[in-house]
Amino acid sequence: xxxxLAHLNPPQLAAVTLPPAHALILAGAGSGxxxxxxxxxxxxxxxxxxxxxxxxxxxxxxxxxxxxxxRLAGMLPINVRGMWIGTFHGLCNRLLRxxxxxxxxxxxxxxxxxxxxQSAVKRLLKSxxxxxxxxxxxxLCQFINAQKEQGxxxxxxxxxxxxxxxxxxxxxxxxxxxxxxxVVDFAELLLRSYELLERNEPLCRHYQERFRHILVDEFxxxxxxxxxxxxxxxxxxxxxxxxxxxxxxxxxxxGADVGNMADFEREFKVPNLIRLEQNxxxxxxxxxxxxAIIKNNPTRLGKNLWPAAGSGEPIRIYESYSDGDEARWxxxxxxxxxxxxxxxxxxxxxxxxxxxxxxxxxxxFNAGLPYRVYGGLRFFERAEIxxxxxxxxxxxxxxxxxxxxxxxxFPARGIGARSLENLQDxxxxxxxxxxxxxxxxxxxxxxxxxxxxxxxxxLREAAYLPLPELVAHVVDLSGLRAHYQNEKEGQERxxxxxxxxxxxxxxxxxxxxxxxxxxxxxxxxxxxxSFLAHASLEAGEHQAGEGDDALQLMTVHxxxxxxxxxxxxxxxxxxLFPHENSLxxxxxxxxxxxxxxxxxxxxVTRARQRLYLSFAQTRMLHGQTRYNLPSRFLDEVPEExxxxxxxxxxxGGFAVSSAPTYPATSRRSESSxxxxxxxxxxxxxxKFGLGVIINAEGGGSDARVQVNFGNAGIKWxxxxxxxxxxxx
DNA sequence: TGGGAGTGCTTTTTT
DNA sequence: AGCACTCCCA
Numbered sequence: 001x002x003x004x005l006a007h008l009n010p011p012q013l014a015a016v017t018l019p020p021a022h023a024l025i026l027a028g029a030g031s032g033x034x035x036x037x038x039x040x041x042x043x044x045x046x047x048x049x050x051x052x053x054x055x056x057x058x059x060x061x062x063x064x065x066x067x068x069x070x071r072l073a074g075m076l077p078i079n080v081r082g083m084w085i086g087t088f089h090g091l092c093n094r095l096l097r098x099x100x101x102x103x104x105x106x107x108x109x110x111x112x113x114x115x116x117x118q119s120a121v122k123r124l125l126k127s128x129x130x131x132x133x134x135x136x137x138x139x140l141c142q143f144i145n146a147q148k149e150q151g152x153x154x155x156x157x158x159x160x161x162x163x164x165x166x167x168x169x170x171x172x173x174x175x176x177x178x179x180x181x182x183v184v185d186f187a188e189l190l191l192r193s194y195e196l197l198e199r200n201e202p203l204c205r206h207y208q209e210r211f212r213h214i215l216v217d218e219f220x221x222x223x224x225x226x227x228x229x230x231x232x233x234x235x236x237x238x239x240x241x242x243x244x245x246x247x248x249x250x251x252x253x254x255g256a257d258v259g260n261m262a263d264f265e266r267e268f269k270v271p272n273l274i275r276l277e278q279n280x281x282x283x284x285x286x287x288x289x290x291x292a293i294i295k296n297n298p299t300r301l302g303k304n305l306w307p308a309a310g311s312g313e314p315i316r317i318y319e320s321y322s323d324g325d326e327a328r329w330x331x332x333x334x335x336x337x338x339x340x341x342x343x344x345x346x347x348x349x350x351x352x353x354x355x356x357x358x359x360x361x362x363x364x365f366n367a368g369l370p371y372r373v374y375g376g377l378r379f380f381e382r383a384e385i386x387x388x389x390x391x392x393x394x395x396x397x398x399x400x401x402x403x404x405x406x407x408x409x410f411p412a413r414g415i416g417a418r419s420l421e422n423l424q425d426x427x428x429x430x431x432x433x434x435x436x437x438x439x440x441x442x443x444x445x446x447x448x449x450x451x452x453x454x455x456x457x458x459l460r461e462a463a464y465l466p467l468p469e470l471v472a473h474v475v476d477l478s479g480l481r482a483h484y485q486n487e488k489e490g491q492e493r494x495x496x497x498x499x500x501x502x503x504x505x506x507x508x509x510x511x512x513x514x515x516x517x518x519x520x521x522x523x524x525x526x527x528x529x530s531f532l533a534h535a536s537l538e539a540g541e542h543q544a545g546e547g548d549d550a551l552q553l554m555t556v557h558x559x560x561x562x563x564x565x566x567x568x569x570x571x572x573x574x575x576l577f578p579h580e581n582s583l584x585x586x587x588x589x590x591x592x593x594x595x596x597x598x599x600x601x602x603x604v605t606r607a608r609q610r611l612y613l614s615f616a617q618t619r620m621l622h623g624q625t626r627y628n629l630p631s632r633f634l635d636e637v638p639e640e641x642x643x644x645x646x647x648x649x650x651x652g653g654f655a656v657s658s659a660p661t662y663p664a665t666s667r668r669s670e671s672s673x674x675x676x677x678x679x680x681x682x683x684x685x686x687k688f689g690l691g692v693i694i695n696a697e698g699g700g701s702d703a704r705v706q707v708n709f710g711n712a713g714i715k716w717x718x719x720x721x722x723x724x725x726x727x728x
Numbered sequence: 729t730g731g732g733a734g735t736g737c738t739t740t741t742t743t
Numbered sequence: 744a745g746c747a748c749t750c751c752c753a
Contacts, residue, residue: 061742089743113743186743221742254741353739358744375741409729416729537743557740579739599740622738623744 004039004046004075015274016040018241020049020213023272024265025243028305029290029605030281030563033243037217038071040241044213045076052078056211056233057085060218062538064561065090068217081511084211088226089186090537092193096184097533102203103196106182108396108529110403111536115381117141117185120402124170124177127424134163135170144171148187149223149255151194181401181433187225194229208236219244219264223255227263240268246301247294250557250599252587259588261301279305279605281563283312285641286611290604293636297594305605314643317634318614321680323356323571326616327363330568333612334369334551337566344370348552348564350603352577355621356570357553364551374554378539384484384493385500389535391474395460396529399433408434408452411483415452419445467527468505475501507531556603567607569600572615573628574710600633613637617680617692627680627694629710682727688712690727 005013012032015025016039027033041057044050059065065086073080084091093111096103112120121137121144124130147157154172159165178184184192197204214234216222219242222230234240242264249258264270279287284307291304320326334347349360349371357373364371379385387410393403409415419441426440427433438446438453455477462473475481475497484490484497508527511534552564556577571577578596585592604611615630681693688709695706703719717724 087743093743111743114741189743251741253739355738355744412730414729418729539743555740576739581739595740620744 004042008035008039009278011274011276011278012036015276016043018272018274020044020239021272022240022264022268022270023242023274024219024261024270025241025274025276026301026303027243027245027276028279028303029245029248029602030279031276031305032278032280033217033276034067034071036276037215037243038068038075041068041072041213041215042075045078050212052080052083054210054212055083055085055215056091056213056238057083057215058091058217058230059085059087060221061561062087062090064217087537088229089189092189092229093533093537095193095196096189097530099196099200099203102200103192104179105184105192106397108182110183110393110397110400110529111189111533112178112183112185112402113381113536113539114141114186115386116183116402116536119405120177120181120183120185121174123401123405124174127428128170128173130170135167140167140170140174143167144174145185145187146255147171148185148191149225151191151225151228153191177401180431181399182397183400183402190225190229194225194232197229197232204232205236207233208238211238213241214238215241215243217243220246220249220258220261221251221256222260224257224260227257227260231267240264245303247297247303247598248560248602250560250595250602252590252595253585257588275303277303277305278308280308281608282605283307283309283609285311285314286604286607289315289611289637289641290601292638292641293597293604293633294601296636297597299590299594313610315637315641316610316612317637317642317644317646318612319630319644319646320614320616321618323359323616323619324363326570326614327359330360330570330612330614331363331367331369333568335367342566344549344551346565347568348554348559348562348566348606349568349570350554350556350559350606351569351571352556352579352599354555356576359620360553360570364553369551370548371551371553372548374552374558379496379499379503380535380539382493382496384480384496385535387480388471388475388478388497388500389532391456391459391478391480392471392528393532394435394456395463395470395474396532398435398456398460401427401434404434407478408449411479413448413452413479415445415448419449422446423449463528467508467531468501470528471501471504504531507534556599559606560602563606563608565608566610566612567603568612568614569603570614571619572613572631572634573619574631575626575628575708576619576621577631578633597633627692627708629682629690629692629708632710683707683724684727685709685717685722685724688715691715 005016008016012035015023015036025036027036037057041055044055045052057068059068069080069085072085086094096105096109100107100109118137118141121140122132125132125135125137154168154175157168157171159168178188197207211233214230216230230240244261246258246261249256252258265273287305287307294300318329320329330349337347338344351357351360354375361371361373380389387407390403390406393400394407408420422441422445423434423437427437430437430440435453435456438449441449459474459477462470465473480497481494484493487493511530577600578593582592582596613634615634617627619626619628679693679695683691683693685691685707689712691707691709693705694708694714704716705719705724706714706716708714
């Protein structure tokens with residue numbers, strides 16, 4: 001017990017040992033939030049204020065959930081696995097499995113991931129003969145998810161014109177299709193379990209009385225529906241303990257609503273608001289920079305981090321000519337860091353968008369530096385894995401048309417578009433699943449379909465096998481193995497399929513069938529369906545090479561929650577970071593720029609000891625060279641914290657005008673009609689301010705240049721008319 | 729039916 | 744540039 005509370009600073013200690021009441025913990029970056037949540041649970045349990053089944057702890061990622069369980073298990077001799085600690089989606093899945101009948105779902109309902117959802121929507125549009133140009137599946141999915149995340153069923157969605165009404169109609173049809181197929185998408189997991197509790201009073205009361213303490217991590221990332229879900233569950237007098245940081249809210253673009261923090265404080269009359277402001281992670285200069293940046297956001301709950309360590313090193317800023325030069329400079333710097341004894345795994349290369357990793361990877365590969373890119377295709381998202389899973393899903397539920405459509409002709413068995421069309425028509429006429437409609441289809445196509453149905457049947461007959469054997473059986477009998485054996489590049493895919501069999505084995509070993517859980521038990525389905533849910537909910541950690549000492553490459557988004565001794569933030573250019581699309585966005589009266597700034601804040605606060613910021617004058621993006629101004633966020637870092645590794649750039653302009661700074665690559669100087677200006681050059685315009693020349697045409701008195709003025713936009717200017725001055 | 733060429737899109741992302 | 748998707752021809 002004492003060890004539980006040792007090493008806590010006063011606010012942390014206060015948070016952990018708060019008396020039972022609602023609480024909002026504003027936990028700044030690096031302020032030791034992980035030292036608060038698990039100890040809080042452990043303290044509540046060990047002081048007898050709550051029993052383990054009375055705790056509900058919610059996170060956003062599986063990783064965070066697992067970490068919480070591990071830490072808790074290290075503090076208390078209890079069975080953590082039976083506790084309700086998990087992600088919103090994981091816990092909702094659990095709820096729906098336990099009460100599938102009340103929720104109006106088949107026992108073995110399947111979960112659609114985003115890709116599945118999109119293909120389901122595509123299939124829907126096709127079957128309804130809807131033009132997918134007018135209703136792009138991607139957009140339609142976003143619309144549907146956005147509605148669900150606000151708790152809105154089709155009937156409740158307002159629509160003012162034909163197009164909007166049509167869209168709502170498609171939402172409705174999509175729901176019907178999912179219901180018929182027995183599948184739910186991610187948003188549906190939440191909405192369905194919310195409605196389940198809301199409409200079923202005894203059940204709701206049961207859980208309200210059971211969960212006495214509800215703890216929420218990353219509360220700033222909750223959306224409206226998740227907040228409503230929490231409110232509903234806490235409605236029986238439970239105590240809500242929410243930890244969050246409004247300055248790290250970077251998911252508004254997908255529906256997260258920081259407003260929940262203020263709403264929570266108001267609606268629950270939260271008596272305990274605790275600020276964790278002492279930062280144990282970063283040196284002072286880094287924190288000062290972060291504070292200075294985030295201070296520019298007008299709408300904040302207010303919080304200033306102060307360091308536990310000294311001010312440390314200055315922040316290093318580097319300007320390069322091109323993205324390639326930037327990458328090569330980073331490589332050299334990393335090599336130097338290695339020589340100084342820094343482990344590669346302690347160095348992170350962050351960027352705003354995934355496309356930027358390519359230049360970095362290229363340079364790292366050439367230099368032979370091991371690196372690991374986060375955020376690639378994950379294990380359960382690989383095509384061959386999804387194929388195998390689709391067969392498994394058909395074993396669990398033959399009505400799963402998404403799975404059916406995926407593999408009916410994979411590996412190829414001569415069932416073409418024509419036969420499928422017939423099948424779809426038959427299914428539509430009978431309002432049945434594709435599988436059920438097979439006997440309706442005549443002719444050669446019908447015979448082939450019938451053969452496929454027999455294949456499914458024989459796979460289903462093997463369902464009694466232990467899960468790993470079943471998976472192996474499916475991989476063989478479906479023809480997937482043979483298919484990839486014949487394919488030239490199929491070796492890796494075969495290896496992945498074998499890995500799937502392994503994954504099934506370890507899944508059974510770790511979380512196999514008996515899932516005793518409080519009072520309501522015995523309805524969790526079998527190994528197969530829980531394995532499939534696991535595959536959807538937990539797409540599997542990225543790639544191999546986890547344990548290796550490799551550089552860490554990732555977007556700023558995926559770096560949230562992580563920390564490194566050394567951090568490079570590359571591509572700090574206006575248009576990239578802040579992203580150009582963000583400049584015109586607003587959400588709940590807050591500008592997209594504010595979210596970009598929070599993103600920058602998150603990026604900066606990842607660094608413990610050393611922070612590099614870099615930008616390039618030219619960058620290859622989508623096959624075109626772009627000329628951007630340095631990021632405005634660079635200007636927000638106080639000068640006294642900075643050490644320029646290249647000559648200091650003026651406010652908003654470039655310092656290095658002609659010669660590439662690193663390495664001295666030979667570069668043809670592109671001139672614009674002998675005017676004395678060149679592409680990439682910074683110029684000053686009386687009205688538009690600073691800009692960069694990004695294109696030129698004509699010559700002599702006719703010379704015109706295109707200039708990117710950042711805020712003021714991109715303009716074509718005639719040199720004879722516009723009075724441009726070189727700004728270097 | 730299936731592969732190869734042509735076309736279009738491209739912020740961030742977990743579940 | 745690179746990838747996914749579509750269309751067309753063998």
